[in-house]
Amino acid sequence: MADKEDPKNGKMGKGKSKVVCGYPLSIFFIVVNEFCERFSYYGMRAVLVLYFKYFLRWDDDLATSIYHTFVALCYLTPILGAIVADSWLGKFKTIIYLSIVYAVGQVAMAVSAIHDITDSDRDGTPDSMTFHIVLSMVGLFLIALGTGGIKPCVAAFGGDQFGEHQDRQRRTFFSVFYLCINGGSLLSTIITPVLRAQECGIYSKQKCYSLAFGVPAALMVVALVVFIIGSGMYYKAEPQGNIMLDVCKCIGVSLAYTICINTFYITAYQQWLKKLLIAQIKMVLKVLFLYIPLPMFWTLFDQKGSRWTLQATTMDGNFGALVIQPDQMQTVNPILILTLVPIMDSLIYPLIKKCGLNFTPLKRMTVGMLLAAIAFVCAALVQIQIDVSTKQLLHSSPYILSGQGFIYFKLTIKGKANSDTEIVENQAITFVGFTDYFLVYFRFVNGMKTAVNVSTAAADFGLIEPFYYSNYSQIKNGKATFTLRSGSQSCEYSTNFGFGSSYTFFIHSTLVFGSNCQDSVTAVEDIKPNSVHMALQIPQYFFITAGEVMFSVTGLEFSYSQAPSNMKAVLQAGWLFTVAIGNFIVLIVAELAKIPKQWAEYVLFASLLVAVCVIFSIMAYFYTYIDPTEIEAQFKKKINEDDEDDKSKPGKAEVEMVKRDSIKCHDEYDKATQTKM
Numbered sequence: 001m002a003d004k005e006d007p008k009n010g011k012m013g014k015g016k017s018k019v020v021c022g023y024p025l026s027i028f029f030i031v032v033n034e035f036c037e038r039f040s041y042y043g044m045r046a047v048l049v050l051y052f053k054y055f056l057r058w059d060d061d062l063a064t065s066i067y068h069t070f071v072a073l074c075y076l077t078p079i080l081g082a083i084v085a086d087s088w089l090g091k092f093k094t095i096i097y098l099s100i101v102y103a104v105g106q107v108a109m110a111v112s113a114i115h116d117i118t119d120s121d122r123d124g125t126p127d128s129m130t131f132h133i134v135l136s137m138v139g140l141f142l143i144a145l146g147t148g149g150i151k152p153c154v155a156a157f158g159g160d161q162f163g164e165h166q167d168r169q170r171r172t173f174f175s176v177f178y179l180c181i182n183g184g185s186l187l188s189t190i191i192t193p194v195l196r197a198q199e200c201g202i203y204s205k206q207k208c209y210s211l212a213f214g215v216p217a218a219l220m221v222v223a224l225v226v227f228i229i230g231s232g233m234y235y236k237a238e239p240q241g242n243i244m245l246d247v248c249k250c251i252g253v254s255l256a257y258t259i260c261i262n263t264f265y266i267t268a269y270q271q272w273l274k275k276l277l278i279a280q281i282k283m284v285l286k287v288l289f290l291y292i293p294l295p296m297f298w299t300l301f302d303q304k305g306s307r308w309t310l311q312a313t314t315m316d317g318n319f320g321a322l323v324i325q326p327d328q329m330q331t332v333n334p335i336l337i338l339t340l341v342p343i344m345d346s347l348i349y350p351l352i353k354k355c356g357l358n359f360t361p362l363k364r365m366t367v368g369m370l371l372a373a374i375a376f377v378c379a380a381l382v383q384i385q386i387d388v389s390t391k392q393l394l395h396s397s398p399y400i401l402s403g404q405g406f407i408y409f410k411l412t413i414k415g416k417a418n419s420d421t422e423i424v425e426n427q428a429i430t431f432v433g434f435t436d437y438f439l440v441y442f443r444f445v446n447g448m449k450t451a452v453n454v455s456t457a458a459a460d461f462g463l464i465e466p467f468y469y470s471n472y473s474q475i476k477n478g479k480a481t482f483t484l485r486s487g488s489q490s491c492e493y494s495t496n497f498g499f500g501s502s503y504t505f506f507i508h509s510t511l512v513f514g515s516n517c518q519d520s521v522t523a524v525e526d527i528k529p530n531s532v533h534m535a536l537q538i539p540q541y542f543f544i545t546a547g548e549v550m551f552s553v554t555g556l557e558f559s560y561s562q563a564p565s566n567m568k569a570v571l572q573a574g575w576l577f578t579v580a581i582g583n584f585i586v587l588i589v590a591e592l593a594k595i596p597k598q599w600a601e602y603v604l605f606a607s608l609l610v611a612v613c614v615i616f617s618i619m620a621y622f623y624t625y626i627d628p629t630e631i632e633a634q635f636k637k638k639i640n641e642d643d644e645d646d647k648s649k650p651g652k653a654e655v656e657m658v659k660r661d662s663i664k665c666h667d668e669y670d671k672a673t674q675t676k677m
């Protein structure tokens, strides 16, 4: 479709879109669509690992494995999306159809998190976990198909809206596009954990995972509607055949040419065409070869959504006026991205250049990898702090005495606060499963000769017989006031519960009702509150994000600049593929290594990345930067020169014949080599 003239800005965008400030109006719909879609994706992803752990009751390892399988799938499906868009449906229809699949997946996730659906005994826990697991897995599969499928299409579709002479506007569009990704991610990672922390339900109130998944589902529907509204204004390029298939064909044909170079007569024109093709394939293969070590970076990077979030659940999120949820810590990444990208671009890189250092893209990527390794060393140090604080507990309270000499408890605490914790005492074994970061456990031991009722303003915990103790109950962390009652007499006891703590309260036999009973109750910490503050995760977030800026942003630019003009999409798909492999590596290493100590696993990942980084820097040392446009221009000049020479200029049929003969020759070569074998 021809570009239309804009009186102010010269050439305007393609399609029927109006032009506002030099930009086609259609891109507004694409940018808003991306914002809503990324909100939907990152919002759902932020609470996913906690949904696995607290709703589906999976252990940390299973939760981490399924999380990374899902992320890996999200980065495998772009290849599928690119094939469907390029060879069959075109980008517009692919985005529409796969967005519907995506929205259905998000709705399935929201429904899977409604505990009331299978809670027939109405005790607040689902009775058929299989239903919830199956539905959520189907939902995640559809989401992976949708989000990955549209990923290579949306940005490219946005780029398609610009005319040939709108390079500056197109560049600005991509910057805004990237800001929208991180804006959507930032907002949703703040909002969905807050929604998750709400209580909701028909028969019983539980943490509201359904709302935390429901809002991202609604945002995906909004993304789809906004995209459809812009429909009449878009420039919709026709599908141009399968680029992936083309590359494979190209490689096959060029191999055939190489093998048969002396077998067939090829005109000068064809020679140059062939040489251009081979040069382009070489460019791609060289970059793809450099990609081999890259997945290790993503192996570490994507653990911020799994291992790091689980680590945050064992930490203290009290920031004074603000109480941070463990999954909200992930917002540190987009916040730092939004600040670090401009700082790097306008300050750090120019400063390094001024110092006379040639900080090439591959050097930047190497430094990015090292920064990610440092982030994991920080995570290991934080983990050691957490483990030490849990160990102190084991030594500090093995024996608990009621104070009145009538009952002795021996407590052996296994496990960590906020993880499934077994509390063993000399009379009973109680299994306590923590169901939420904000809930803490407590029980009372009654040392009085009369039965005592314990309640708060919100709940009644029942009657405790003389010289007996209650079961553990849950209460929100923070300040709590208990009313102790015997017949018509009562008194109040107030205390503070820290994150992840558990207490036994001993009611003294000397307690006098009607007066202040604060001094007649002794509180003993069964499990100490999380004492390591979540702020200690900030250094690891800083290093991983600085690593992301140097590695990911540079890597994207590098892949684009080193790719031949007709194979830029192939390299984008290749780049996304490294993310998928990286997430599979988490599964393999975590499964094979089976390291009992979390800090040691962090150190292992850091060491692996350093080793890979050394290999990458050696590969990078031997890489020669190229300017594909210049190389292609030289080839095209030669082709044009020979094209002008009528004698050597082949007709279309002749070119086809050469191709056919080359493939035939290739087949014969195959046959010959097979016979030899």
Ligand SMILES: N[C@@H](CC(=O)O)C(=O)NCC(=O)O
Pocket (backbone or CB within 6 Å): 038, 042, 181, 182, 185, 186, 333, 334, 337
């Ligand atoms: N920094 C990430 C967003 C995040 O992790 O919150 C980013 O920019 N990712 C790129 C994408 O396309 O999602």
